[in-house]
Amino acid sequence: MIVHAQSPGIDVPTLLGTVEPAPSDGPLRWSRFLPATEAEGPGRRAALWVQGCRVHCPECFNPHLWATRGGVLSDPTDVAAQWLDAARAAGSTGITLLGGEPFEQAAALAPIARVFRDAGMSVMAFSGHTLSDLVRWAAHRDDVSALLEATDLLCDGPYLREHPDTRRPWIGSANQGIRALSPAHAEEVRRIASQGRADTLEVRIGADGLVSVNGWASDAALAALLDDLGVRADRPQEHVA
Numbered sequence: 736m737i738v739h740a741q742s743p744g745i746d747v748p749t750l751l752g753t754v755e756p757a758p759s760d761g762p763l764r765w766s767r768f769l770p771a772t773e774a775e776g777p778g779r780r781a782a783l784w785v786q787g788c789r790v791h792c793p794e795c796f797n798p799h800l801w802a803t804r805g806g807v808l809s810d811p812t813d814v815a816a817q818w819l820d821a822a823r824a825a826g827s828t829g830i831t832l833l834g835g836e837p838f839e840q841a842a843a844l845a846p847i848a849r850v851f852r853d854a855g856m857s858v859m860a861f862s863g864h865t866l867s868d869l870v871r872w873a874a875h876r877d878d879v880s881a882l883l884e885a886t887d888l889l890c891d892g893p894y895l896r897e898h899p900d901t902r903r904p905w906i907g908s909a910n911q912g913i914r915a916l917s918p919a920h921a922e923e924v925r926r927i928a929s930q931g932r933a934d935t936l937e938v939r940i941g942a943d944g945l946v947s948v949n950g951w952a953s954d955a956a957l958a959a960l961l962d963d964l965g966v967r968a969d970r971p972q973e974h975v976a
């Protein structure tokens with residue numbers, strides 16, 4: 736696989752994220768879709784939080800998305816066109832797949848990523864697995880290979896709380912990489928590698944008073960920011976399969 740540009744993380748030995756995810760060929764299990772955000776990747780983009788992650792990084796920002804039950808179950812082909820329309824209407828130029836662990840649902844996410852790609856949008860994905868492991872698994876896994884091929888920008892590696900990264904956007908720890916797998920965001924990744932870039936935290940307060948947070952911040956920083964504002968909107972939904 737050609738990596739067009741990268742801001743690799745520091746090398747920290749860890750077993751987190753080293754177990755190959757089991758193939759999943761069921762419907763997509765997801766928690767939240769936003770047609771537009773400016774905190775989950777370059778520019779304005781849609782964001783899809785999938786439900787389920789077996790990596791279990793200590794002090795993960797989204798532990799409510801670890802459970803492989805709950806969330807919403809959807810046929811990928813049904814939701815892809817609907818989400819593309821919503822993203823276009825909101826002025827987004829791409830989609831970010833995060834979670835949860837997108838590569839645990841690679842078979843369901845690959846066709847969604849391709850729909851966005853075919854419409855001229857870029858695809859960004861987060862993974863608690865490293866790119867080198869994903870490439871190794873892709874050699875015998877069509878689902879992992881298909882999702883990697885449809886990904887323009889990958890943030891890879893588990894979150895290691897003892898190695899926080901405050902120099903680069905989107906990721907949480909210094910071991911994680913930001914890698915341009917296509918030319919789409921290679922220039923931006925080169926800039927991040929040479930100069931760093933501040934992160935963005937987006938706080939939305941809905942008309943119903945619900946507070947939602949996009950982007951990355953430490954729990955302590957979030958607690959200070961959100962003190963007394965109310966509960967997060969991206970808690971697991973009540974739909975149970």
Ligand code: SF4
Nearest residue numbers: 788791792795835863
């Ligand atoms: S891979 Fe991501 S969602 Fe999963 S535990 Fe680690 S930080 Fe959390």
